[in-house]
Amino acid sequence: MSSLQDQLLKLQDSTSDSSQPGVDASTREKVIAVLALLGVEKEKADPSSRLDSLGITSLDRIELTIRVEEHCGFRTTDTAIFALETVQDLIDYAERKGEQQK
16 A cells, blocks of 8 residues: 555646646645545546535545645644635635745
8 A cells, every 4th residue: 555645646746737827736736635535536626616515524624634734734723624615715725824834
């Protein structure tokens, strides 16, 4: 079984789409990779997709919090992730938190 890091690198290589202006491609790729680890197909992880409609449960949001922290390099609270509704909200949140950590 490959490590989580290996899985993320593989997913990141397969999600290298930088077509969305104004968003750091690596943050978007990391978020999509984390969603993929939770079982979300990368094709369905459109920025406008609602997390609930992708099958992300409240328990998944706790795991999402931990994994996004690990792979985007910031600390957050569980409650912050629960307030996010779409994939784009999650990407924007990761971008803001990443900037605050710099």
